[in-house]
Amino acid sequence: MKSVIEILKEIRPEFDFAASSDFIADGMLDSFDMVTLVSALDKNWGISIQGTDIVPENFQNLQTIEALLRKNGARL
Amino acid sequence: MTPIQTPSQVFDAVQSAKAGAPAFCTNFFPVESKLRGWIDHGELFAELRNGATFFFRKDRDFLRLYFCAADVAALQREMVARPCVQTERVITDLVGKGPALDDLASAIESAGFRRHTLLQRLVRAAGPESAADGPPVGFAEKADSQAVLRLIESLFDHYGEQLPTLYEIESAVASRQILAARSNGKLAGVLFFETQGLASTIRFWAVAETFRDLKTGSALMRQYLKIHDAVRRFTLWVNANNENAIRKYRHFGYAPDGLIDRVLARGLIPT
Numbered sequence: 001m002k003s004v005i006e007i008l009k010e011i012r013p014e015f016d017f018a019a020s021s022d023f024i025a026d027g028m029l030d031s032f033d034m035v036t037l038v039s040a041l042d043k044n045w046g047i048s049i050q051g052t053d054i055v056p057e058n059f060q061n062l063q064t065i066e067a068l069l070r071k072n073g074a075r076l
Numbered sequence: 077m078t079p080i081q082t083p084s085q086v087f088d089a090v091q092s093a094k095a096g097a098p099a100f101c102t103n104f105f106p107v108e109s110k111l112r113g114w115i116d117h118g119e120l121f122a123e124l125r126n127g128a129t130f131f132f133r134k135d136r137d138f139l140r141l142y143f144c145a146a147d148v149a150a151l152q153r154e155m156v157a158r159p160c161v162q163t164e165r166v167i168t169d170l171v172g173k174g175p176a177l178d179d180l181a182s183a184i185e186s187a188g189f190r191r192h193t194l195l196q197r198l199v200r201a202a203g204p205e206s207a208a209d210g211p212p213v214g215f216a217e218k219a220d221s222q223a224v225l226r227l228i229e230s231l232f233d234h235y236g237e238q239l240p241t242l243y244e245i246e247s248a249v250a251s252r253q254i255l256a257a258r259s260n261g262k263l264a265g266v267l268f269f270e271t272q273g274l275a276s277t278i279r280f281w282a283v284a285e286t287f288r289d290l291k292t293g294s295a296l297m298r299q300y301l302k303i304h305d306a307v308r309r310f311t312l313w314v315n316a317n318n319e320n321a322i323r324k325y326r327h328f329g330y331a332p333d334g335l336i337d338r339v340l341a342r343g344l345i346p347t
Contacts, residue, residue: 014201015309026272
């Protein structure tokens with residue numbers, strides 16, 4: 001199983017996600033990337049992230065993404 | 077259709093379509109600053125239907141349609157039932173990777189829409205760029221706004237590509253998002269961009285016909301890349317049939333990333 005940061009790196013290899021506390025403000029993820037990321041997270045953890053959770057504040061940094069995964073049933 | 081008065085009305089309407097919708101589908105990715113402009117100018121309307129919310133933005137002589145739906149079936153059912161969609165000149169678009177859009181496109185086409193054009197996204201990683209030559213390039217000024225609008229409108233399809241309004245250009249000029257090349261005091265070309273953190277998107281790169289082959293476009297692009305030396309990711313959308321533009325972008329290191337934007341039209345628009 002991949003880690004969140006590995007998945008992010010696959011989607012946007014040009015960015016250092018570990019160095020950012022706000023992926024959205026830093027321009028690292030846009031709306032289209034979020035959709036791609038949700039699909040990859042669903043597949044990796046065998047979950048289905050709810051549509052209502054696909055909002056920028058849940059993708060701001062590693063902590064918010066991990067909280068989103070836990071909320072949707074992933075065991076990290 | 078109900079006029080939208082505040083951005084929170086938009087987000088509430090989106091949430092109402094999302095609630096309990098695991099197959100939620102949308103083409104609406106609103107940015108609050110843009111929403112405010114549309115709302116302040118009375119351009120944005122909404123309609124809440126059973127399982128789908130539609131947003132209409134008035135743009136020149138047509139409506140641009142955005143949707144949020146519980147699933148593709150709800151979208152198809154409610155689009156067919158919308159009198160406005162059936163009688164007005166309407167444009168909508170779908171962004172994604174090729175075949176993944178087929179179901180959504182079929183649903184929209186069943187409401188009478190036809191394919192109008194196809195845009196593709198190009199991306200460029202950070203990298204060095206040689207010094208600019210050609211005519212002098214600087215930031216556009218407020219007095220340039222009308223000329224910038226005329227130039228963009230003369231070179232781009234206002235149905236297929238989301239062209240800015242005059243107020244959007246004035247705002248972009250004030251935010252130093254438009255580079256202008258001048259020759260003998262005339263506006264020879266512009267490069268309109270939006271930068272967020274480490275990412276930057278070119279919205280329009282345009283050179284007036286009388287200033288072509290004079291390195292005008294090259295000077296604009298090199299200046300743009302020079303002032304964005306901290307940016308790690310460059311993106312843009314280009315008409316997939318515009319081979320000339322794609323060749324020029326490739327020259328500066330851009331390449332397709334597989335994301336496409338299918339633009340569909342309904343009404344009196346030649347396709």
